[in-house]
Amino acid sequence: MWKSVASNALTLLIVGIFLLGGLVLWGKDQYTGPGPLAEAICVRVQPGARMGSVTNDLEEKGAVTSASIMRIGADYSDKTDQLKAGSFLVQPGASMEEIVDIITRGGANSCGSQIIYRIGVTSAQAEVRDFDAASGHYVEKAEFDLSSDAPKPEDFTRLRNQSDTAYRVVVAEGVTSWQVVDALGRIDVMDGEIAGVPDEGSLAPDSYEVRVGDDRAALIDQMQTKQRLILADAWANRVEDLPYDSPEEALIMASIIEKETGVASERRQVASVFVNRLNQGMRLQTDPTVIYGITKGEGVLGRGLRRSELDRETPYNTYVIPGLPPTPIANPGRASIEAAMDPEQTDFIFFVADGSGGHAFAETLADHNANVAKWRQIEAERANQ
Template sequence: MWRSLASNGLTVIIVLMIGIAVGVTWAQKQFTGPGPLAEAICLQVRPGSTMGVVSDELVERGAVSNGMIFRMGAEYTDRTQLLKAGSFLVPEGASMQQIIDSITTAGRSTCGTEVNLRIGVLRAELVMRELDPATQEYVEVAKYNPAEEEAPADYVEGTAGADVRYRVTLAEGVTSWQVVESLKASGLLEGDVEVPAEGSLAPDSYEVRKGSGMDGLIERMQVAQQSILAEAWASRAEGLPYDSPEEALVMASIVEKETGVPEERGQVASVFVNRLEQGMRLQTDPTVIYGITQGRGALGRGLRQSELRGATPYNTYVIDGLPPTPIANPGRLSIEAALNPETTPYLFFVADGTGGHAFAETLDEHNENVARWREIEAERAAEETEGNN
C-alpha cells in the first residue's frame, strides 16, 4: 500500500514538474516571441508610473497578450525599477522583451510630440511635430516665428500636454546675437544672458527642458565649440597663416558665410589662405556687412560703394589680414576646412548661378567669371520682369 501511495505521489510530482516546464517554456515563448500588435502605437509612460500600469495599458491596446507574463518578465530581468518616463514607439509585432527594453533602456522618447526652436540665419521658428506611429514619420502640426507672430492654437494645445520634448537647433552661420534674441522670444527657457562672444557657440541640435536656464544651454554650446576647435587645431595642416585657434575661428566664420555649397568649403578656405600668404586683402562682403550690422540680423540690401570703402575693423577691402573677431558661429565642417584647406592655386571666386562658385587663379580669369555672372543676373532680372507683366 505504501509503495502504491509513494508511486502515485511520485507520478503526481513528475506530472507537475512536466507541467511547470511546459508552462515556463510557453511563457518564455510568449515573452520573447512576436507580439499581437497589428499596427505600431505610441506608448506614453507618465512620470511616477509603474510596470503594472504600463502592462494594463499594453494589454488594453493589444500590444501584449498577457499582462502577468509581461510583469514577471520585467521582474525576472531586473527591469521593473528601471522604467523611464516618456513616449515610446512600439512597432508592429514587438515582443514583450523588446517593449521592456525600449521603456527601460533608452531613457529618451522615440515618438510623441516634439517642439524644435530652429534658429536660422534669416529667421527663427518654433516647429511642432508629432510622430505618426503607422508611417514612423514626423508630421508637422504647427510652425510660427515667436518674434513676430502669436502662437497658433494647435501649438498652444499641443504644448499643454505633459509629454512634450523640446530642442533648440542652431544653423551654421547664425550670430550670437541672433541666438540670444531667438531664445528670449521663444519663451522656452528662463533667465537672461549677455550675448556671448561671436563664434563661441557650436551650431547643432540641443535637447532642453522647458523652463530651464538659458545660461546652461549657452554654456553647453560654448563647451561644444571649444571641443570642436581644440580637436581641429590639434590636427591642423602645417604652415597655416594663423597664430592661434582664435584666428582660425575667425577664418572659419568667413568660410561659413561665403560657402553656398557644402562641398566647396575646402576650396573657399584655400582662396583666403592663399590671399593671406601672398599679402593680399581678403576682400569679402560678409565681413563688411558684419561691420555694419554687428551681427544684429540681415542687412536686407546690397552693399553701397561708400560702405565698401569705409574704414571699419571688419572691412576686409580696407584692412590687411583677418578682422578682429569671427563674424558668425561656424559649424564643425567650416572649422575643419579653415584648418585643413584644400591645396589649390585659386585667389578669386564668384557666384556661378548654381548656388556654388566659379574659382580662378588669375584676375583675368576672375573677370571673365564675373562677366558671366553679370549675364546670369541680367537674364534672371529680365525673366522676373516678364513674369510680373
C-alpha cells in the same frame, strides 16, 4: 486502502508538477516569443506610471497577448520598478521581453512629439511635429516665427502641455551670437537670463536637447564648451604654413568661409582663396565682413551694400583694411573650422557666384572678369523673367 490513496496522491502530485512545469514553459514562450503587433506603435510612459497600467495599455493596443504574463516576466527579471518616462518606438512582432527592455532602458525618446526651435541666419522658427509610427517619420503639425506676437498654434499648446514632449534647439551654421541670445530669450520653455552676448564665434552650431525649465545660460555654456573642443582639435591637426598665428585668428577665417558659401564641397576652395590672398599681401575683399561691421551681427542687413559703405574704413571693411577683421563675423560650424585649418591647395585668388548656388573660381583677373560677366548676364536674365 492507504496504499491506494497514497499512490493516487503521488500520481496527482506528479501530474501537477508536470502541468505547472508546462505552464511555466508556455508562459516563458509567450514572454520571449514574437508578439502580435502588426504595425509599429509609439508607447508613451508618463512620469510616475506603474508597470500594471503600462502593460494593460499595451494589451488594449494589441501589442501583447497578456498583461499578466508581461508583468510576471518583468517582475522575474527585476525590472518592474525600472520604468522610464518617455515615448518609445515598439516595432512589429516585438516580444514582451523586448518591450520591457525598451520601456525600462530609457534614453532619448525614439518617437512621440517634438517641438524644435530652429535658430537660423534669417529667422528663428518653432516647428511642432508628431511621430508617425507606421511610416517611421515625423509629421509636421505647425510652424511659427519666434518673433511673432500672434497666438501660438493649437498643436503647440497641446504638445506644450504633454509631459513627454521632447524639445530641441537647433543652431544653424553662420548665425551670430546676438541672434542665438535673442532667440533663446523667446523660447518660453527655458528659464534664466543670459548675461550679455557671448563672444562672436564662440558658440558651436548644432542640435541641443533641452527640457522644460532648463537654464538658458547653461545652454550657452554647453555651446561654448563644444566650440572650444572643436577649435582645439582642428588647430592641433592643422596643416603647416597657414597665415594665422592662433586658433582665434583661424576662427575668424572660419567665420568668413561660413558666410561666403553654403555649399559644403566648396569650403576648402573658398578657404584657399583667402589663404592665398593673405599670403600674397592682398586684401580679403569680402562683403560679409563689411555687412557685419554695419549690423554688428544684430539681424540681417536686408539690402545691398552701398558704395559709400564699401569705401568707408572700418575695422571690418576688408576692402580697405589689410588682413583679418578683429573678430569672427558669425559662429562657424565644424566643417568651416576644419576648412580654415586645411584649405585646398590651389592658386585661386578670385571667386564669384556661378548661378547654381556655388561659385566660379579663377587664378587670374582676366578669368575672374569673364566669370563676373557670366554672372551678371545670369542676373539680367533672371530680372527679365
